[in-house]
Amino acid sequence: MISKAARLILNAQFLRFAGVGAGMAGLNAAVLFALVSVLQLHYLTACAIAFIALTALSAVLNKRLAFLLDDRIRWSELARFFAVSGVSLAFNLLFMSVLVGGFGLHPLIASLAITLPFGLFNYLGHAVFTFGASDHLSDRAWDGGRIGESR
Template identity: 30%
Template structure:
């Protein structure tokens, strides 16, 4: 049986993820449409912007950690999401280059693959909430 706390945290994580994904995609699409930046660079910039946004909201709202270990939490969060970014970029590039999927759709697929690992990694490794 799944605990109420776990359900609440996952719902909050999903809301924060939606916000961060929106930030990520707005930046990604703007860079793709209005600059000459390569789609992998655009994805990285969008991802990092969403990462910083997500860290602060997840720390303070999803997992309710308001102690002074900000630097420690952020380093763990950064490591977790660096792995996530690597997986995201691999899937994005694989779909675009091998299957000629549009960059925007491939980014949706790549992002969707990392949701559960990001939640459980944040919960168990970063914030231990």
């Protein structure tokens, strides 16, 4: 018998999630380049701006493209998406610190080493906690309606 976690990973939804993630990684690199090289912001400031903006975009894209749900984003979903992403970021920084600072790995090698486990963590967190949790009918969507609709 296959566990719920294994069933979630072994379907097309995970591949769509990975595709959105790959696109977001490329966009993150472009945003960081623009903020640091063009606008000459400090790299940590640039990382914070990119994390906030791109995590919000990732929530919208993953809900619609990876999980094939309606495009109405609820505040509770956005909060859960940021919670999962924030936990992932904290553990990512911890593991990077251990692998680079403690074991002396090159940062790119360390980053590649943790990509798959963190991708799986993020997918399972969003599949079960972010978009798998039930929302109350009273929960308001962004702009009081569907994304992209004008008021």
